Amino acid sequence: MLRNVPIRTKLTLIILAISGVISVLTCASLFVYTFISFREKAVSQLSTLGEIIASNSTAALAFQNNDDAAEVLSALKAEPHILAAVLFNDTGEPFATYHVEADVIELPSTPGVDGYTINPQSLTGILPVMQGQRRLGTLYLRSDMLALYQSYKHYGVILIVSTLIAFGVAYILAHLMRKQITRPIHALVQTANVVASESDHSVRAQRFGNDELGLLTDAFNNMLEQIQKLNSDLERRVVERTAQLEATNKELEAFSYSVSHDLRAPVRHIDGFAQLLSARSREQMDDTSRRYLDTIITSTKRLGLLIDELLVFCRMGRTEMHRKDVDMRAIIDECI
Amino acid sequence: MAVLTFTSFLSWLAARQRSLWQLPAVLVALLFCAPTDTAAQTVNREYQIKAVFLYNFVQFVEWPASVFAEPELPFVIGVLGDNPFGDALHEVVSGETVGARSIEVRYYERIADIDTCHILFISQSEVGHLSTILTALGKRPILTVGDTAEFARRGGMIRFIKEQNRIRLRINIQATKDAGLVVSSKLLRAADLVGR
Numbered sequence: 001m002l003r004n005v006p007i008r009t010k011l012t013l014i015i016l017a018i019s020g021v022i023s024v025l026t027c028a029s030l031f032v033y034t035f036i037s038f039r040e041k042a043v044s045q046l047s048t049l050g051e052i053i054a055s056n057s058t059a060a061l062a063f064q065n066n067d068d069a070a071e072v073l074s075a076l077k078a079e080p081h082i083l084a085a086v087l088f089n090d091t092g093e094p095f096a097t098y099h100v101e102a103d104v105i106e107l108p109s110t111p112g113v114d115g116y117t118i119n120p121q122s123l124t125g126i127l128p129v130m131q132g133q134r135r136l137g138t139l140y141l142r143s144d145m146l147a148l149y150q151s152y153k154h155y156g157v158i159l160i161v162s163t164l165i166a167f168g169v170a171y172i173l174a175h176l177m178r179k180q181i182t183r184p185i186h187a188l189v190q191t192a193n194v195v196a197s198e199s200d201h202s203v204r205a206q207r208f209g210n211d212e213l214g215l216l217t218d219a220f221n222n223m224l225e226q227i228q229k230l231n232s233d234l235e236r237r238v239v240e241r242t243a244q245l246e247a248t249n250k251e252l253e254a255f256s257y258s259v260s261h262d263l264r265a266p267v268r269h270i271d272g273f274a275q276l277l278s279a280r281s282r283e284q285m286d287d288t289s290r291r292y293l294d295t296i297i298t299s300t301k302r303l304g305l306l307i308d309e310l311l312v313f314c315r316m317g318r319t320e321m322h323r324k325d326v327d328m329r330a331i332i333d334e335c336i
Numbered sequence: 337m338a339v340l341t342f343t344s345f346l347s348w349l350a351a352r353q354r355s356l357w358q359l360p361a362v363l364v365a366l367l368f369c370a371p372t373d374t375a376a377q378t379v380n381r382e383y384q385i386k387a388v389f390l391y392n393f394v395q396f397v398e399w400p401a402s403v404f405a406e407p408e409l410p411f412v413i414g415v416l417g418d419n420p421f422g423d424a425l426h427e428v429v430s431g432e433t434v435g436a437r438s439i440e441v442r443y444y445e446r447i448a449d450i451d452t453c454h455i456l457f458i459s460q461s462e463v464g465h466l467s468t469i470l471t472a473l474g475k476r477p478i479l480t481v482g483d484t485a486e487f488a489r490r491g492g493m494i495r496f497i498k499e500q501n502r503i504r505l506r507i508n509i510q511a512t513k514d515a516g517l518v519v520s521s522k523l524l525r526a527a528d529l530v531g532r
Contacts (some may be wrong), residue, residue, distance in 0.1 A: 059522035062392035063505055064385065068526040134432075211354045 007185060010176040012171070019170035023163045031041035034155050042148045043116050046141060049079060054129040054139045057087055061095060061129055061136040069096035081147045083122065086140040087129070093263040095137060121145060185215040188220060192217045256314050260307045267307065271300040380422065385503055386483065386496055387424040393455055393479060393494070394434055396523035398517045403454065403477050412441040412452050416469065417459030419443055447472045458482040458492065466490060477516045488530050493517070497528075504529060 002010060031112045053072060060069035067086050073096050076082045088111040097107055105122070122142050129137040184207070191205035201224050209215045228309035274297045282290060390413055413425065429439040444450050447469050456478050462469060463484045470491045471514040473480065480493045486509040487495035493515070495506040505527035512519050 056522060059396055059520065059526040062395065062528050063389055063523070064502065065504070083345040131392075134395065 005101075008178050008182045011181060012174045014168070015170060015174035015178075019166060023166050025165055031159065032154070038148055038151050038155075039118060040145075042123055042145075043118070043125070046116065046123055047127070049076075049082070050125050050127045050139055050141050053085065053141070056129060057096075057139070057174060058129060058131040058136055061087065061089055064089075066096050070098070071097075073098035077276060079143075081140060081143045083144050084140075084142045086247050088140065089137040090135065090137050092138070104227045105142070108140055111140065114138070123148070144148045168327070180209075181213065184217055188213075191220070191224075195224065201231065253314050257311060260310045260314070263307050264304065267304050269298055271304060272298065274300060344348070349366075380424070382498065382503070383421050384424045387421050387428045389496065389503065389505075390457060390481060391428045391432065392427065393441070393481070393523075394439070396520040397479055397512075398518040398520075399454060399479075400477050404437075407436065409452060410438070410439045411454055412440050412442055413452060413455045413457070414442045414444055414453040415457045415459060416444045416447065417461035420459060437477060448480075453478050455479045455481060458484075460484055460489075466492070475514050475516070477514075479512070479517055494527075504528065 002013070005013075022062045029325075056075075057069050057072045060072060061067065073085050073087060076085055076098050080100075082098075084105070084107055085097065086094055086107050087096040089095040093112050095107060096106070099107060110296065112126050114126050114128055116126075122144055125139075125141045125143075127139050127141075128135050129139055145210070184205075187206045187208070191203055194200055204221045205217045207214050207221075217291075274293060277294050278297065285293065349497075351395065380418070396411075413429060415421065415425070425441050429441060431438050442453070444453075448471075450456065454477075456473070458466065458469060458480060460483065466482075466484065466487070467490065468482065481496070482492045482494075483496040483498075488506045488511075491508065491511055493508050493511045497504045497506055505523075507519060507524060507527045508531040509519070509528055509529055510531035
């Protein structure tokens with residue numbers, strides 16, 4: 001699927017994919033950590049508040065002053081997330097209560113077991129009220145989870161925004177840095193295109209750095225240079241060979257011309273003297289000798305014709321060739 | 337026993353700070369079903385609470401370090417005059433300690449009998465010569481407690497006041513300061529204050 005997209009797109013996608021995976025993993029681990037630590041923080045805040053209230057209500061419990069206990073509990077108004085509080089005396093009976101009007105959950109009538117419980121609606125803490133080593137009673141505190149959820153929400157928004165910013169920065173960086181790779185490749189591709197389409201081996205790719213792409217560019221340019229050198233070598237040798245060939249041809253021509261020219265004289269002599277012999281002593285010859293003589297005369301004529309045609313042929317090698325219709329039948333008849 | 341249950345129900349109701357309007361009705365019901373020994377029982381109940389309170393003072397008052405010079409001596413809660421507590425005070429302190437010290441209850445007939453003492457309850461029988469007693473104690477670091485009228489105003493340190501079936505505290509801060517005692521601010525907040 002990605003095979004055919006341009007390299008710069010691939011690079012951008014790779015960088016974005018890596019940074020995306022890293023951001024998502026980081027976010028996930030941060031969120032898990034925050035989830036746990038915020039819960040712990042919520043419990044520890046409730047516990048701190050509970051300790052303060054418990055410590056302040058010891059005298060009220062010891063001396064059975066529930067006005068004072070109620071006053072101590074009413075200080076919880078300052079913490080709007082506390083929905084309800086109940087102070088139990090040492091026999092487990094409710095001694096003083098506090099709860100916000102909006103709270104609908106019923107208050108407990110027994111102290112319950114010490115400790116903290118978290119559920120999606122509320123965080124409940126049950127802690128002992130101690131004076132020195134002596135347990136005077138129990139404090140029950142219930143807080144809503146809005147503070148916790150608020151923290152989660154804030155944290156989530158921060159995480160998402162920072163992830164988006166990281167993505168944006170990664171995209172810009174990818175955009176800037178991919179040029180380091182794509183520029184030399186583009187230069188190579190363009191040069192290769194010029195070489196392929198125009199057969200121009202004199203062009204060279206621009207070199208951008210000393211990395212592998214720089215080396216590739218060097219190698220490519222080197223190859224172009226060698227090709228160019230080979231080409232010019234070849235051309236020079238073709239010219240040389242052609243000249244040699246032409247010279248040889250001329251020599252050959254001159255030689256064959258002079259040979260045929262020089263051959264003509266003795267042949268003409270043989271022909272001339274054979275004819276003279278025929279004119280002078282034909283009558284004295286028997287039939288066999290006449291036939292021999294005629295054969296000599298005919299062959300000599302033929303030889304002369306052959307030499308003439310050889311000369312014509314020699315001259316013909318220097319004239320241009322013409323394309324022309326010929327009568328094949330006549331040629332074949334003549335040969336046969 | 338029925339009455340005891342009723343009284344505890346009553347105090348619980350009061351403790352809940354709710355339904356004060358129900359109190360008269362409950363009191364009327366209490367009057368009607370009260371057997372002859374009601375008075376004795378309610379006194380008992382009242383002094384049981386006071387006994388617990390006496391013990392609780394141990395936690396909320398600091399005595400000067402000089403009082404505890406000898407480590408093996410017990411912490412003493414004394415009762416001067418008639419003993420209104422019965423066995424209640426004994427039951428409350430038995431087995432309890434202050435640091436490493438055990439707590440002991442001592443009963444005194446006369447002021448001269450008082451030797452080592454940290455908390456002294458001055459019984460109603462001594463109301464006649466309260467001033468003499470307080471003068472005799474002087475500035476000794478003894479927390480004086482009583483439930484007679486004007487006890488705190490006359491120089492006693494803590495007075496139990498019975499108020500609508502509850503027992504409230506009135507503390508004379510000046511007297512405690514003079515004796516070198518430090519009363520916890522938590523206790524002060526839960527009490528009425530005089531002598532300032």
